[in-house]
Amino acid sequence: MKTCTRITWILAIILLLFVKPVYADPDAPDATAVPADIVGAPAGDPSAEDDGTEAVDGTAAEGETGETEEAYVEFELPEGEKVPAGVFLDDIEIGGLTAEEVDALVEERLKELGEKKLRLSTPKTFVQITLSELGLYWSNRSQVYKEASSLVNPGSLLTQYKAKKDLEYSSMTLPMETKVDKELLTAFLLDHMEELNCEPKNAYVKRFANEFTIIDGTDGVAISEDATYNEILSALKNLNSEIGEDRILKVEAVGNTTKPEFYKDIFEGFGDLLGAYSTNYSTKASERTTNVTIATTKFNGLTIYPGQEISALEIMRPVTTEGGYKKAPTYTSSGVEDETGGGICQVATTLYNALLQAEIEVTYRKNHSRTPSYVPLSQDAMVYSAGNSDFRFRNNLDHPIYIESFVDNSTNPGKTEFRIYGVEYRPSNRTIEYKAELISYNIPGEGASPYEYYQLKSDSSLTPFGEVNGDPTKVYADFVSSFYPAAQARLHKIVYIDGKEVSNTVINSSNYTNKSAGHQSGTYITGAYKAHPDTIIEAIEYDVTYLLEGKEPKITWAERPYVPPTTQAPETTEPEETEETEKATKSTDEATKPAKETTAAKPTEPEKKPPKEEPKPPADDDRE
Secondary structure, eight states: OHHHHHHHHHHHHHHHHHOOOOOOOTTSSOTTOOOSSOTTSOTTOOTTSSSSSOOTTSOOOTTSSSSOOOOOOOOOOOTTOBOOTTEEETTEEOTTOBHHHHHHHHHHHHHHHHTSEEEEEOSSOEEEEETGGGTOEESOHHHHHHHHHHHHSOOOHHHHHHHHHHHHHSOEEEOOOEEOOHHHHHHHHHHHHHHHSOOOBOOEEEEETTEEEEEOOBOEEEEOHHHHHHHHHHHHHTHHHHOOTTSEEEEEOOEEEEOOSOOGGGGTTOOEEEEEEEEEEOTTSHHHHHHHHHHHHTTTTEEEOTTOEEEHHHHHOOOSTTTTOOEEEEEETTEEEEEETTTHHHHHHHHHHHHHHHTOEEEEOOOOSSOOSSSOTTOOOOOBTTTTBOOEEEOOSSSOEEEEEEEEOSSSSEEEEEEEEEOOOSOTTEEEEEEEEEEEEEOSSBOOOSSEEEEEESOTTSEEOOOBTTBTTOOEEEEEEEOOOEEEEEEEEEEEETTEEEEEEEEEEEEEOOOOOOOOSSBEEEGGGOOOTTEEEEEEEOOHHHHHHTOOOEEEEEEOOOOOOOOSOOOOOOOOOOHHHHHHHHHSOTTTSOOSOOSSSOOOOOOOOOOOOOOOOOOOTTOO
8 A cells, every 4th residue: 555655646746747737817818818919019910810820828719719719918927027047038037036127137138129121023123122121029028028927926836946956957949929010011012013023034135236135034933922921920920030240130031933925045046137217307497307207216126026006106105395395297187287206207117117118917007097108109107196096017027027216316417217127038030029009099279289379370469480481471380288199099019929929909099188179270389389580480290199209399490591680662664554464463451552652751650560469488398
């Protein structure tokens, strides 16, 4: 019996030595309850929520048992009670200190840690923020104090004895865990997600000193917001051990690699000139020259991939004064008016013709309302920013194309030019040609040209023009107004193999309207060719084929013969009148009949008609 009693006592002592009881706070109503909101944690980020772990006191998280759990109260050391000697909070010795003293030390440490930065990085970039800006706080305060309390609260003598002996021979280190405010961290992530999401970049072309360099495509990263958020929380838990000497907490954003659509192999064989075209403009019209220059250079260096569609208007935008554009003549529904960006249609037209030469697919093209002056009929393309009228094209080839565009304003006229490069896909014995077919043409009389119009008449009260085509009666002109010949045309694409035509396809139709009505037949000439008082127009050559070819009328000038001024009527001898001369005299105009009197008196001056209002100066002949 005594032996059994001794064995029982020995077993009890062994159990007491190796089993450490957990003491609850005697002042707390229920020390095992799960916290609803941890006292002292920032709003919106309680220390026990959304971290994927069990509740801080070891009880099951809400929802696992199906039972409603009681509100949690943060554990506190009893007032005046000290943490046992030999206890450390990370590298901070808290043994022998009260909770108030420990809190003060931790606050100092948090200030120090708050100056450090969180750097969130991807293989391409990074963003960073100080930890204090994220609301850094001590997240496991309650657990630390509960653990410390278990060492000093009343218990069996053997338990107290064991705890003291343990601390004499080895210290106890408790982890200091930290978190940041959930709302602040979420806002930081959302604000920088666009930066962190590195888009993959396709291979592209650079041209320098007439040489091409192919830059290979690069991978991108698509960031997962939730996974990155949890990665940051995990790194913040043991902040003291995670931060290096550079005082930066480095966290790699979690995401998936994304691949570009095209790598450099798509450019194999690249470098052939597929098509080119240029048009001229007057550099004396400075505003229009500025607009042509801005719009042209916006296309330079553009790489267009197979299947990609391009809007010319989007490339040119913003077509505003803030974008550098100026007001210049532009075709409108009412005529020609100054509008911001006047001249960009010529850029679109030049690009259109270069694309035609390269045989790139045009998906949308609209002709001008009036006949153009810088290209043949049906070879123009209109863009109008205010009306969203666009010109679009798509790379229908198997390889990328590259646009080189530039202007030359060193001379007058200036030049805008487009060149399309790629991989030549057409056989060497195949050639193409574009021809405009004139379906209908309506112009009053001769001298068709799309500018200010004057009608030639024998009327000394009108604007003097001089002798026309050797006819001295057509020396005056009446201002008619802006006139543009109405025309309908279509553009043919003709393909030749070894010089023989193999196909003829209509690729567009154009309808140019004439807004000026009521013109009568007669001889017309544009204000751009108004004669100088000392010259005469010796000849005008014009044919409707000029319009098809984008040409101007040919004017031949001659010096006006010098006629000395007459101050008095010349002396004449009245001829003997006969029946024949009498008839001739009656048929002669009164204005041309010689004076019958031979005296030296001054002749009566003919009645002068009031001068007609000076005609409006012609519009610039290089408008859109």
